[in-house]
Amino acid sequence: MHAIHIKEHGGPEVMEWTELPDPVPGPGEVLVRLGVAGVNFMDTGARGQGAPGWAAPLVLGAEGMGHVTALGEGVEDLTVGDRVAWFYHRGSYAELLAVPAASLVKVPDGIPDETAAAVMMQGLTANHFTTETYAVKPGDIAVVHAAAGGVGLLLTQLIKARGGTVIGLVSREEKAAVAREAGADHVLVSSGGGFEDRIMELTGGEGAHVVYDGGGTETFRSSQHSLRRHGVHAYYGPVMGVPTLRPTDMPRSILLSYPTMFDHVPTREALVRRTGELFDLILAGKLTVRIGGRYALADAAQAHRDIESRRTTGKLLLLP
Template sequence: MKAVVMNGIGDAGMLAYVDRPEPVPGVGEVLVEIAVAGVNFMDVGVRQGMAWREMPDPKILGVEGVGRVLATGAGVEGFRPGQRVAWVYAPGSYAGKVVIPASTLVPVPDAIDDRTAAAIMMQGLTASHFATDFYPVQPGDIAFVHAAAGGVGLLLTQIIKLRGGHVIGRVSSSDKAAIAKEAGADHVIVDAEGRFADEALRLSGGEGVHVVYDGSGPATFQGSLDIVRRSGTFCWYGPVLGGPGPLDIMSLPRSIKIGYAVFFDHISTPELLRARTAQLFDWIIGGKLKVRIGGEYPLAEAAQAHRDMESRATTGKLLLFP
């Protein structure tokens, strides 16, 4: 079986495309032949040593994908060979095959193609958590979305609009503005240096936004604080880009809520995972939610996919094909 493995911590060039033994499902597990794997900043974080430190090298990267069931282990119910399935967190997904706990799999409807299924899982569930659970957007709310042309940003914008909210999006270059507008952003600010606050306040009538979703790292943290209205919510995510450093909460100028959003909280049980995913699939089938594929790479070119993701060379979801 072909797989992308990593030895040690460092640049994406350290990834190696190698042969690995065929995996075998154990009790409660399913063997899946991978059709498409998703690329995420989580994978970059693993490569940089921010996660999976306890896992011995060499380790297979990747956590997300879609494929077909090849075999099931003892005690597995509800899945059969040949069935199409998707998953949001199964370490070892940069490979031809992977063994996955049945509890973390979801069935894929025939109306959803493999590319879309792989592209919607982590980023779609993340966006869903942000807008429906962490801060349930209400009709008329104004939300500020950083990286509005990115994979999460594009889906988040659409979900906010589905819930009746207004979106001010921030993108790093003018060529991405049209992409964010197409997703439904009401206003788009082009800014690559963290100087967006004055314009965001103007667009929100001087009161600030009800919620800001910021996964852009420390460079935008203060600006995001500045644009949250009284009793508003600051949803921070994206640990790969680094945190804001120590925060003196007593220095905050108004009553606001700051929180770190983790998408795992949105899918804490198999039942919740499948319900949330089914909602995303229904929105896609109904034409209410669209997925943008930002790049497709052969599995052997996973290192290039990582470099493109880190340089923001693409918009939308990056995919790998075994």
């Protein structure tokens, strides 16, 4: 089989289309032939500088869907031919994967392959943000960074479904229409900080109830100053930098959260339940996944260049 392999960390040029031995499923694993892999911004961090569990050499990618082709010992709830999806399995930029059965969910009939791959990581992230990080209620005002991106578009739809108002931030004027199409009530063009005054104007001087901030160190302070008293700053931008912070710098008694998806789906039961919620919304026509670009798996380096350029909207996918 072939996969996108890196021997050392660096720019997209380190990504190589490499022939590797076919994996063999061990006990509790299944062999999956990749149907679609999702591209996430965290993939660029794994490529560029690595992270715990992501030290080179390695195969990149963490998300996708595919078809079960073989079962390891002890696997009873899956069969050959099942369509399955996963949100975090290291080495997903590969034609074949040996994946723990407990990490897989069955894809319902009516959910296209591309949608299943596109909604897993970013959909679970958006579900986490709007239910447990801050449970959005009717009338709440939420600020969504990168509102035309994969997470931002799903976040906007889930906030609106829960009765909230969305102030979306986009980096370029041409992205504003995409954010509005997803349901954003207001869209501001901002490529960094300095947006807090406009948010205060839109909220009558009160500030937002929650800011979902994946913008990194440039947006961190402005996000905090966009919040009302006891508002929640959900910061999920470590790939863009980790800011220094003194507790006394935080205004208006706000709350700071660094939400991670593993705390949202810590068990198999939680994974099945949360993905089921997303699939149900899609089947009901209440959640739409926008595909922003499709690339051959062998051309994954170009997908990385494009997502890092900040010119893309929606979800980028790799097709074997």
